[in-house]
Structure formats: structure tokens, C-alpha cells
Amino acid sequence: MFFVIDKIAQADDQAGLPLVISRTLTEEFNEKKPTEALNSRPWSRYNPQRDGVPAPDQFQLPPQLLMVCKGLRRFRADLFSDILRQWVVSARLRDFMQGHGWLAGHYEESSLNIVSTGNKPLTDQPYYLLRLFQDDNSLVDVAHSPHILSPVKPLTKHTPPNAYYQDLIFRPEIAVPPLFYLQEPAYWQVLVCTEQTKSLLEQEQFVGLTFYSLEEHAQRSIERERKFTR
Structure with a gap:
């Protein structure tokens, strides 16, 4: 029997689990406009069908990214996804997956700092952005x-x-x-x-x-x- 793994079914403010996050992925915090990205490379425009697999050098994820969240007080989920082929995962879940060899060779990753629009940390645990380029x-x-x-x-x-x-x-x-x-x-x-x-x-x-x-x-x-x- 097979199961689908989805994000949460309903919001839970106490656990810091929103259904939708107004967020921006960026390489550098934008002091003047925090919800607008400051990207030095075109990694955000990568398309596996158009650009090939794995991502060419110019489209590869940077080693580290910021996820700037608007209207969010905390982030505690081990898994969150609202963008095609991209998952925000805790280091604990990521390490658990890697320990079992799950999805090996299917994705690239960046370490992820999750902050508010005031550049304040929204979590006390490390996270990663996983971007899949290989399907099954x-x-x-x-x-x-x-x-x-x-x-x-x-x-x-x-x-x-x-x-x-x-x-x-x-x-x-x-x-x-x-x-x-x-x-x-x-x-x-x-x-x-x-x-x-x-x-x-x-x-x-x-x-x-x-x-x-x-x-x-x-x-x-x-x-x-x-x-x-x-």
C-alpha cells in the first residue's frame, strides 16, 4: 500500500504551522524591501525540462539561502511545501532521509535561515531547502x-x-x-x-x-x- 505525504491539512498557530506562507527566498536580506529578493545568480529560474538535469552551474542553488516570511511568528514544521518540486525540511528530517538513502541523487540543497521581515530568526532549529530535479x-x-x-x-x-x-x-x-x-x-x-x-x-x-x-x-x-x- 502506498501513501501520499502532504503538508498539514489545517493551520495550527500554536505549533507554528500555517497553510500558506508569504515568503521570499533570497541570498541576501533586502533591508529596504524585505519581501523582494536580492539574488546574485539565476538559480530561481531553473527548469529541469528546459535546462537539463542536474542543474547547470549557473542554475545551481547557492550553499545558503534566506527564507524571509511575512506575518509569521514562528516556524516549527519539519516539512513544508507550497512551490513545485521544492521542500523546506528540518535538518532532523533531512538527516533521517539521508540516513535511509531516500531520494538520493534526486535533489540539490541549500541550508536555510528562516527569518521575519525584520530579519529576526523564526525558528531555533536548522533547516534546508530541497529542490528536486529527478522524478521516478x-x-x-x-x-x-x-x-x-x-x-x-x-x-x-x-x-x-x-x-x-x-x-x-x-x-x-x-x-x-x-x-x-x-x-x-x-x-x-x-x-x-x-x-x-x-x-x-x-x-x-x-x-x-x-x-x-x-x-x-x-x-x-x-x-x-x-x-x-x-
Whole structure:
């Protein structure tokens, strides 16, 4: 059985877990306009499909970044994502993933300082920005993996409906990875894991991870599509 790992389902101010963060990733704090980035290199414009994998030198993440947050008092989540292929993870979660070899060779990283618009620290633990450039689509036997198509009409006639897997069938020669990433619209901002990986993560009591079965993910996502198109 497979599970989707998503960010939190609802905001929790006490735990410092917002659903949405007004934030800016930058290499240098902008004293005059804190919510505007001061970037010395074009790393923020990297696109794997256009620029190739891994990122060419000019598009690679810098060793360290600032995440400047507006209207946030604290940040304590071990996982947060609101941008395609980018995850903010605590050092504890990052080290746990690396210790198990999860997503090895799939991402680049920057150490991350999380601060307010007044340049004050919002957390007392170290963080990293992980940016994925490698997906695991080639491991899955799409033709034999049962799935459903979203009943919601696509925004344009050229846009196919989102496909949601009910189960995942991996190619015969492939060992199922414990944690993986699918480059598909329905899974752009989530990770997928096995039941054993879910148990390991839950035992560590990481903050900010929400797990859904594939069917639950499909139901929730289709409902969001319906609200968006009303």
C-alpha cells in the first residue's frame, strides 16, 4: 500500500504551522524591501525540462539561502511545501532521509535561515531547502497501474484531466523505492511512500507531515478541483 505525504491539512498557530506562507527566498536580506529578493545568480529560474538535469552551474542553488516570511511568528514544521518540486525540511528530517538513502541523487540543497521581515530568526532549529530535479516516473508501469481520471472538466481543451492512481505497479526489474516523487500534475507538491516508510516517519513524530492513502489523495484533490472551477 502506498501513501501520499502532504503538508498539514489545517493551520495550527500554536505549533507554528500555517497553510500558506508569504515568503521570499533570497541570498541576501533586502533591508529596504524585505519581501523582494536580492539574488546574485539565476538559480530561481531553473527548469529541469528546459535546462537539463542536474542543474547547470549557473542554475545551481547557492550553499545558503534566506527564507524571509511575512506575518509569521514562528516556524516549527519539519516539512513544508507550497512551490513545485521544492521542500523546506528540518535538518532532523533531512538527516533521517539521508540516513535511509531516500531520494538520493534526486535533489540539490541549500541550508536555510528562516527569518521575519525584520530579519529576526523564526525558528531555533536548522533547516534546508530541497529542490528536486529527478522524478521516478520511469519506475512505474503506468499502463497497468489502476487509476481514475478527474471528473472535473479541464480548464482548456488542450489540458488533459488529472489522473489519480488507485495503486502503483512498478516495472518487474525495479525494486520499489521507500520514498519517491512523481512528476505528474496530481502529485507535483507531494511525495509518495510505502507503508513501512510511513510507519518509520510516524515513529519519529515529525511535525507537519500528513499522510493520505492514494484514494484519499484522489478524493481530496478532486474536491479541490471542483471548488476551484465553480
